[in-house]
Amino acid sequence: MSLNPSLQLPIPYGRQEITKEDEEAVLQSLRGAYLTGGPTVKKFEEAFASYIGSQYAVACSSGTAALHLCSLALRVKPGDRVLCSPLTFVASTNCILYQGGNIDFVDIDPSTRLMDLDLLEKKLDQAPLGHYSGIIAVDFAGHPIRMDRVREIADRYGCWIIEDSCHAPGGSYQDAEDKQQQCGNGAYADLAIFSFHPVKHFATGEGGMVTTNDPTLYERLIDLRNHGITRNRNKLIEDHGGWYYEMQVLGYNYRLSDIHAALGMSQLNRGASGLAKRTEIAKIYLDAFKDLPMKLPLIEEGHAFHLFVIEVDNRKDFYKYLRQHEILSQIHYIPVHYQPFYQKLGWKKGDFPLTEAYYNACISLPMFPTLSISQQNYVIDTVRKYFIS
Ligand SMILES: Cc1ncc(COP(=O)(O)O)c(C=O)c1O
Secondary structure (H helix, E strand, O other), X not given: OOOOHHHOOOXXXXXXXXXXXXXXXXXXXXXXXXOOOOHHHHHHHHHHHHHXXXXXXXXXXXXXXXXXXXXXXXXXXXXXXXXXXXXXXXHHHHHHHOOOXXXXXXXXXXXXXXXXXXXXXXXXXXXXXXXXXXXXXXXXXXXXXXXXXXXXXXXXXXXXXXXXXXXXXXOEEEXXXXXXXXXXXXXXXXXXXXEOOOOOOOOOOOOEEEEEOOHHHHHHHHHHOEOOEEOOOOOOOOOOOOOOOEEOOOOOEOOOOHHHHHHHHHHHOOHHXXXXXXXXXXXXXXXXXXXXXXXXXXXXXXXXXXXXXEEOOOHHHHHHHHHHOOEEOEOOOOOHHHOHHHHHOOOOOOOOHHHHHHHHHEEEEOOOOOOOHHHHHHHHHHHHHHHHO
16 A cells, blocks of 8 residues: 555544644743743633633642542542543543542543433432432543533532533533533532543643632632642741741642643643634544444534543453454543453442444544545545445
């Protein structure tokens, strides 16, 4: 097969875009006075909060650190029970285990692939009041979960909410009052989190953010990401002078450096154009595959298209075929309850049949803003040949 060199094979399922402006922003940061602990982190937080529509944003070292900070700020304690969909990356649920809490799962709605909110309600209804303390709602693949409905359910059962919006910065949905709500904007969730891993919408290498509208949680997050240390004169128990600080709670070093924040700021400038490109790619795929024997994603207004996941029969063979043609598709995700660590906690195959049926068929095709037209055409032709030849 003679291929056009501009195809740049292999084609990954996702990848970062680094522009000259990004490089310049990082260089400027390297030449500046602060590599960490400087003003760029605050600027990035303010710009991110403004992009997402939340009141506060707290930058940290990864999406996983963001999740752990949330469970610390919400004071998750040993024995607490928290609900989440098994269709997510393990970090979404591990953050509760870090604090000695327990995870319980709610199966997905196969049409949206999000936590089934009717099943969530049923599960909460069947348990004694107070049995569950929180809900982690994931905007899987970029499909915004209806947070107004999650809030309404959570309130009835006294649960807090973390929205895992790693896949959905810039995504939005219309709430019951016909208001357009941005994923992670804090209108309904107590806390929301994002990741800046290279395959995500904004890449800093490693990095994460927590957003919230709650000033108390915000204050806690600020201290927790820096060892639990405060310098806030109003909060100090004693005051020995300008140098004085107190470690009042047990925290971590989950800070983001100014170098990473500079890259994040620069990437954030392309938020809207990146989202528009992802949407365009999704529309082209949907049109190209509409006659093929596969299940296409349900696309609703406001979808953020982190992933483009199709469901096919004989997935293993299809995955192998794509690899042979240098298309590096991925599987999102192996259900959390399949992981040996979670199986040791008592979960087993068969517990969440809808997630498991999805897992047996799912495969993510290349989806990233710099996917070229010729690359996408190559993916489309290759996929079509598999089904039609
Ligand atoms: C849904 C979800 N939650 C959490 C994370 C964790 O983010 P990070 O890799 O930045 O720790 C990821 C990213 O991999 C993710 O996809």
